[in-house]
Amino acid sequence: MKNSSDKKYSIEISQKEAEEIRNAIKAASLKVMDEYIERMKKSWPNRPEAMQYFYDIAKFFGTREREIQEAKEEGKKVIGYTCMLAPIELILAADAIPVRVSSGFYDPVKLGNRIVPVEVCPVVRSTIGVEMIGLSPYLKLSDALITPLTCDGMTKLSEILSDSKPVWTLYPPRLKDSEQSMFFWREELRTLKAKIEKLTRTKITAKKLKAAIEIMHKATRAFRRLQEIRKDAPVIMGRDAMLVNQTSMWDDIKRWTEKTEELCNELERRIREKVWACPPDTPRVMIAGSPAIWPDNWKLPNLVEEASPQGVIVADELCSGDRFLFDPVGVDEWTMDDMFKAVAERYLLPSTCPCFTSEDGNKDRVNWLTARIEERRVDGVIYHVFRGCMLYAMEYMRIKRVLDKINVPVYYLDTDYTREDVGQIKTRVEAFLEMLKSRVEF
Amino acid sequence: MSEDNFEYWRWREYHLIVPNVRLEKAKVITAGIDIGSVSSKAAIMVDGKIYSISVMRTGSSSPDSAKKVLENALEGTGIKLRDINYIVGTGYGRVNVPMANSTVTEIACHAKGANYIWGPTVRTILDVGGQDIKAIRCDERGKVLSFLMNDKCAAGTGRGMEVLADLLKIPIEEMGAASLKVDEEPDPVSCTCVAFARTEAISLLRRGWSKEKVLASYMRAMAIRMCNLLERVGCEKDLVITGGQSKNIGIVSRVEEITGFKTLPPPNWRENGRDPMAAGAIGAALFAKALFEKTANKA
Ligand code: SF4
Numbered sequence: 118m119k120n121s122s123d124k125k126y127s128i129e130i131s132q133k134e135a136e137e138i139r140n141a142i143k144a145a146s147l148k149v150m151d152e153y154i155e156r157m158k159k160s161w162p163n164r165p166e167a168m169q170y171f172y173d174i175a176k177f178f179g180t181r182e183r184e185i186q187e188a189k190e191e192g193k194k195v196i197g198y199t200c201m202l203a204p205i206e207l208i209l210a211a212d213a214i215p216v217r218v219s220s221g222f223y224d225p226v227k228l229g230n231r232i233v234p235v236e237v238c239p240v241v242r243s244t245i246g247v248e249m250i251g252l253s254p255y256l257k258l259s260d261a262l263i264t265p266l267t268c269d270g271m272t273k274l275s276e277i278l279s280d281s282k283p284v285w286t287l288y289p290p291r292l293k294d295s296e297q298s299m300f301f302w303r304e305e306l307r308t309l310k311a312k313i314e315k316l317t318r319t320k321i322t323a324k325k326l327k328a329a330i331e332i333m334h335k336a337t338r339a340f341r342r343l344q345e346i347r348k349d350a351p352v353i354m355g356r357d358a359m360l361v362n363q364t365s366m367w368d369d370i371k372r373w374t375e376k377t378e379e380l381c382n383e384l385e386r387r388i389r390e391k392v393w394a395c396p397p398d399t400p401r402v403m404i405a406g407s408p409a410i411w412p413d414n415w416k417l418p419n420l421v422e423e424a425s426p427q428g429v430i431v432a433d434e435l436c437s438g439d440r441f442l443f444d445p446v447g448v449d450e451w452t453m454d455d456m457f458k459a460v461a462e463r464y465l466l467p468s469t470c471p472c473f474t475s476e477d478g479n480k481d482r483v484n485w486l487t488a489r490i491e492e493r494r495v496d497g498v499i500y501h502v503f504r505g506c507m508l509y510a511m512e513y514m515r516i517k518r519v520l521d522k523i524n525v526p527v528y529y530l531d532t533d534y535t536r537e538d539v540g541q542i543k544t545r546v547e548a549f550l551e552m553l554k555s556r557v558e559f
Numbered sequence: 560m561s562e563d564n565f566e567y568w569r570w571r572e573y574h575l576i577v578p579n580v581r582l583e584k585a586k587v588i589t590a591g592i593d594i595g596s597v598s599s600k601a602a603i604m605v606d607g608k609i610y611s612i613s614v615m616r617t618g619s620s621s622p623d624s625a626k627k628v629l630e631n632a633l634e635g636t637g638i639k640l641r642d643i644n645y646i647v648g649t650g651y652g653r654v655n656v657p658m659a660n661s662t663v664t665e666i667a668c669h670a671k672g673a674n675y676i677w678g679p680t681v682r683t684i685l686d687v688g689g690q691d692i693k694a695i696r697c698d699e700r701g702k703v704l705s706f707l708m709n710d711k712c713a714a715g716t717g718r719g720m721e722v723l724a725d726l727l728k729i730p731i732e733e734m735g736a737a738s739l740k741v742d743e744e745p746d747p748v749s750c751t752c753v754a755f756a757r758t759e760a761i762s763l764l765r766r767g768w769s770k771e772k773v774l775a776s777y778m779r780a781m782a783i784r785m786c787n788l789l790e791r792v793g794c795e796k797d798l799v800i801t802g803g804q805s806k807n808i809g810i811v812s813r814v815e816e817i818t819g820f821k822t823l824p825p826p827n828w829r830e831n832g833r834d835p836m837a838a839g840a841i842g843a844a845l846f847a848k849a850l851f852e853k854t855a856n857k858a
Contacts, residue, residue: 425662526705541691541708544651544664544666545708548666548667548703548706551667552667552702552703552704552705552706555703
């Protein structure tokens, strides 16, 4: 622990105050998680048994927290990351535990506001607040953090978090498709690899990296299988699929893979038996834009699937969702060099984050969106933007143009980490669904 | 009533029964109830034709307001609550309309209602309610194609007009005309926020502005906000204005001037009940008919 005079940003907050706030928020949060899970169960009464596992893991403070705690006591290291550009394979190859730490809690935002202005995106403000009071078990248990410097918020968040933990920045080049960028990015990952090795006192050998890549291959396969299942008439509610996707960010990835495969087995049987999770003519919605992070920021998914008329989320384009494990590492030969190159490529090239640009104006994102819209037969897109998220907000016009051309309605929905706007957003979401519904019925 | 406790903000509540509607042969009787933040509206329709309209202030409880406005609409019609085949609730209090068979958002209802009031040429609807502004695009059948809502603040809406009416001591229904009695249009007020409307207006009055000039400035600012929304949604003719401010000539004329679009004139609503202020309730009653027929067909 550094003493306060060395701190760049953090403000003094007494242990007592931190504890009080933490206990209050944690208690409220436990209730919220239970309530949301109950609500999800209610809108999918005939859900398969395999879902229960994910509801359990979704309870942030509990089984998985203890498991990681125990692993740590046995000497394992935990490496947190703030963004999906962090290479999970390198963490696994060093026998460390990867966890995503960007926060979805609403209440800590107020604490974050003591350090950064309210104009900053709420993910950043909340993550700062969570760190101040040690709310998230996963952030607390992290021995070090990988912080990709994607947007301005994430960049400064990295500095702020460095007041309390070792922080390893990763600097992604804003242009993906050039030799220099790739070279630079590989060097960034090489530096990162050395840091991981030092912390874990584990050499990332070719054998270990290969094993890690294979673990993630399996996870990707299960992940893709689940998304494939969402192509046809709905056998799984969107919120549930989103929760499965998200638990992969803190669960044991091998076990998560097995459980996801089990779930997929059940869901595929349901497709054959035509047992739908909701009526097949329910409007099919895609959520694009800023991430929807469990637990509190389940606002939009809840609204869509509890709306009247009801919608079903069949796809998303969120870094907290459908994009997370979508791409496998493509290895030609299992040499160290080749594997390392493949890992680097996997994280840079397929990323459709708006922090990238190119001569064709982030065409990768456009292509990703239109491909998903087509294959999942999306009726309409909700473009979700946090106040303060400049990148997603600015790219809206670009995306809207493309969607207008292919005649897919899109609705721009701005929100914040607050419960106050639920009523307002409900009207917007329901009006949008009514609009889609009448298109569906025509 | 002495001048001091005259309630300038209080707009007229009303109940109107359309003559010559034949009840004996009625096949479907439906109702739409629109609970807004400032006013509650009910429309009773007989076979898809307006029979009775009621407009009242919204009280502190949505269910009570809904009950009151519907009872008011039924009064003297010979129709009882149990005669109504289907009720649709709309407006921000739509989930709190206990007698409603289902709910539809005010956005869809205003589009449907505007289509009924003015006919199939309506393409753009500007709905100015008590606490928000909506710009809606629709097709020739009154189906919503796209829409935008203003931020979660009452800036430039009916609520703001009430505050000003009280402050300037001008009856609310005369404010629009008063705002046009200026030689030259002043600059818009810099902030239309309801919380600041009072302070802003007081400071302008102190500077020696006339009441009319203050109003003109305020309404200009409101109109600009509305036109921004219209521009973003893509205004196409015919343009109409619905909701509480639809009869405010100070707003209507400024919106027309800024956009360059003529709005369709308010129809002869005192006779036929096609009141743009009740467009949401009228749309809801039409949806009620469609939904009733759909369920009847299924059964
Ligand atoms: S939501 Fe936007 S501003 Fe916030 S971290 Fe993500 S990209 Fe950055």
